Amino acid sequence: MAIELKANQRQDLKRSYTKLIRSAGKIPAIVYGKAKDPKAITVNSMELLKTVRDEGRNAIISLRVEGESNVDVMLHDYQIDPIKDELLHADFYVVNMSREMDVEVPIHLDGEAQGVKDGGVLQQPLHNLAVRAKPRDIPEEIKIDVSELAIGDSITVADLKESNKYEVVEEESTTIASVLAPDTGTEEASNEGEQEEPEVVGEDKAEEE
Structure with a gap:
């Protein structure tokens, strides 16, 4: 109503x-x-x-x-x-209540991804989903369970369950959420800094003389 x-x-x-x-x-x-x-x-x-x-x-x-x-x-x-x-x-x-229309519906991610528990980072590049539906069938939001996402996993539009009330009009390859591996750039940079200093050519010979 x-x-x-x-x-x-x-x-x-x-x-x-x-x-x-x-x-x-x-x-x-x-x-x-x-x-x-x-x-x-x-x-x-x-x-x-x-x-x-x-x-x-x-x-x-x-x-x-x-x-x-x-x-x-x-x-x-x-x-x-x-x-x-x-x-x-x-x-x-x-609006014409008997005709379908295209709207954007907010996406809500449910649960804590397993990959996040393992140290990964959850990213959500898509926050609204384009759908086509009659006005009374437009969902308030679309909930997506991410609890089973491991590091390296992702959910795309193609992974969504089909609905008899609305049609998703996004590209199927569009990524909704993914879990990235933790950033190790700082650690690698630190390890590189700890490498042994290169030997100076001729230094030993100078000492012997």
Whole structure:
């Protein structure tokens, strides 16, 4: 079931009004879609943050704009003030619940790799997985068990279990996680420094004379 989020229409697009609504705890936003003209709205920033935190980045939101019927949307994009760490603007995209769409889903690695216990280093070059699914079938996250990964082992997209709810659209050869051997560069450099000094040619002969 979609989470409802209330919104108000925004007629005044002046910067002075934008500052006013932000001071009231709201942010300007746009809702748009293939069969819908862009509409300027405002939403409560705290309610939006709570929805994303509780339901995930790909949550289906039932947007309730005053005077209109609810519409199913997803948070397509947003802007954050890098200094104040506050929401500044949001874009909502109207979704067709019966059609598949491409989205990125966060990857969560479960367990402690055996290779890490043996001194290796776990690396995760891929943090989000591209999948194709109907809006209601989009997973909040994809969990991958790495507990059996030994040093030198890796998990690629091809190793993932198939799902009847979504299709993975990443290249099968893409590495998701791997365990590397511990870095021995420092130790080798130290051993090289401990090698015996080369003998100076002619030194023994000079001493004998």
